Amino acid sequence: xxxxxxxxxxxxxxxxxxxxxxxxxxxxxxxxxxxxxxxxxxxxxxxxxxxxxxxxxxxxxxxxxxxxxxxxxxxxxxxxxxxxxxxxxxxxxxx
Numbered sequence: 001x002x003x004x005x006x007x008x009x010x011x012x013x014x015x016x017x018x019x020x021x022x023x024x025x026x027x028x029x030x031x032x033x034x035x036x037x038x039x040x041x042x043x044x045x046x047x048x049x050x051x052x053x054x055x056x057x058x059x060x061x062x063x064x065x066x067x068x069x070x071x072x073x074x075x076x077x078x079x080x081x082x083x084x085x086x087x088x089x090x091x092x093x094x095x
Contacts, residue, residue: 001033001037001038001041002041002044002045002050002079003076003079003080003083004023004031005019005038005041005042005045006045006050006068006072006075006076006079007076007080008022008023008026009051009066009067009068009072010068010073010076011026012067013065013066013067014065014066015056015058015063015064015065015066016035016038016039016042016063016064016066017035019038019042019066020033020034020035020038042066045072046066049069049071049072050068050069050071050072050075051066051067051068051069051072052066052067052069053065053066053067
């Protein structure tokens with residue numbers, strides 16, 4: 001799930017529910033994740049230094065907004081390379 005979260009946040013800062021909505025929209029509903037699965041991933045990625053967060057107020061509601069750090073962008077690039085290699089290898093096997 002880390003790769004999905006990092007890739008979604010590469011499009012811009014989001015609060016947790018906004019991230020869930022963006023991921024659902026971009027994937028045409030294929031990734032319709034429960035918020036309860038996304039928040040632990042956000043906390044873990046922030047603890048690893050891949051994300052930073054800050055509080056914002058939207059429509060009178062307080063929300064924690066997450067964004068990629070420099071280290072998060074580097075990790076995303078690395079994970080994308082690994083994913084492409086995996087996908088290419090799978091295509092060689094199943095095609």
